[in-house]
Amino acid sequence: MEQTNLMVINGNELPIEPEETILDVARRGHIDIPTLCHLKGTTPTGACRICVVEVKGARTLLPACSTPASPNMVVRTESPDVVSSRKEILRLMLSSGNHNCAVRGRDDSDWTQFQLRVAKDDDSDALCPVWGDCRLQDLAYRYQVTGEGFQGTPARYPMETVNPFIVRDFSRCILCGRCVQACNEVQVNNAISFGYRGAETKIIAAGDRPLKDSDCVFCGECVQVCPVGALVEKDVRYHVRPWETEKVRTTCSYCGVGCQLYLHVRDNRVVKVSGVDEAPNRGSLCVKGRFGFDFIASDQRLTEPLIKENGAFRKATWEEAIDLVADKLKGIRDTHGGDSIGVFTSARITNEENYIAHKFTRAVLKTNNIDHCARL
Template sequence: MVKLTIDGIQVEAEKGTSVLHAAESVGIKIPTLCYIKDLLPDGSCRMCMVEIESRGRTKMETACTAQVSEGLVVTTNSEKVRNARRNILDMLLSNHKTDCFSCPSNGDCKLQELCFEYGIERTTYSGEQTELPIDDSNKFFTYNPNLCILCHRCVNTCHKVVGRGAIDTMERGFDSAIGTPFHIDWADTNCESCGNCVQACPTGALTMKRRKNYRKYQIDKKVLTTCPHCATGCQYYLLVKDNRIVDVEGANGASNKGLLCVKGRSA
């Protein structure tokens, strides 16, 4: 165990613990976009930047990748940290469509939520934005690369959680996008349409097609139940609008840990 200070709070954590987890253990919330619990950190979004002072030197690091050590002094919400996060959001918006009213994830978008929290209404960077074709070939969900922030949550979910590996990050630089091998249609890959990548997406890039029938803020209640399609016992929430089931959302059940198969999510 090592002792460190986070925002003036004395914290004791096991060696090898991330600063992000150590902060969470004492109720300090650090914003993330790419982080997935129980997976090795990706560190691609940079939203969890914090100030870390060690041996008289202070530097900015990502809380998801930085590990605790004896005597660290961590600051998670200084003006320097908040400015760094504002710059990150500004850059993300520089290549992101902001017509939120027409987006199925309006009101249920982590990027939108963070931009509101940090006061970012529009990008300060002018220039070209990517214009890539929308892949609507899958029966159940749509991928709009023009709303993607390349956080890799969908890829990491597909590869490391589901174990399917149907998608990956394609091309490089400005042309980077989440795609399928050899650019074939999503429907023609080994994707089994489980939709776990969609649930992992923090923006409107991946959305279930049935989302066009409702917005998240219209949901009256969520009902926890057990999937009836097999004996595994996966749990999910039924999303109810106007006394009708409009969608389901994977719950952290003992047998499924938030995951669902195509039957559980869409049957």
């Protein structure tokens, strides 16, 4: 190699940009190095070691997410040593806690007893709540790993269900720390951190209190980044499976930030909301955008036109309602002039609808009395 800004990954020469890690270079070159704890835009912790790679001349395997790329480096991402190391890490993760997905086998005790105990912990006879939507399960499948060969360890901490939005299932937590990074480095709410030590390690809020009694603002960034079933939306857990839903990308309808979000739809109903990793919000949402969608299917929605008669509303057809509104507005316009009518258009409806309201006001009502709630 003559140029000094190149490295080799799996035999491919790839250019290096300043301050890139091995992982950055590989991703730019469309080479897949698996990660678990790595969270885009945050300080790499190298905690899970799933992304280890073999670097020529290095004495040990190195984590791709936190090892700077350097010129002339020669890297193998799926060498026998790498694969064996990844299998070992996955086996350890699978053997602790309630990872009762199909890939989890075990040989130390009765598999049925294990499933029954997990079902009891979960209060559900279904398999893991994120089955089919789990990075650990994906990797276990990819590397053909089961929990075999290790003693299963039961959950150390009970599940937290006392807040309205998020279930914290410590039995499925692999302590990758993505939630901690998301909370402290992405949303900077500083509500959760690693607590205790060694085998006791736990992700804690406010000196190990429930989220509702901490600085948590329920933005749900932690849920969105959790690669396993440790953090799941309360209303989604065991109620919604990803293969049952369709995602529709749209723009949030609360404040003016214009967060891009996916509405997850099942049977004509929005059942979950997640953030889109694009501008302006780059995946982040707030508690209203992520959890405040029940109004859409509320039984208090207006479903028919209403006309007031003798002080009480009665249901009406569209034809009746439109006729009445048009007649009244026309009568008032023709008798008192357009300026006796006002239109409040809305900061809540679309651009197209505002344009139509403004056209109607000027062209039909013949007044400029149109405004909206910008001032309020």
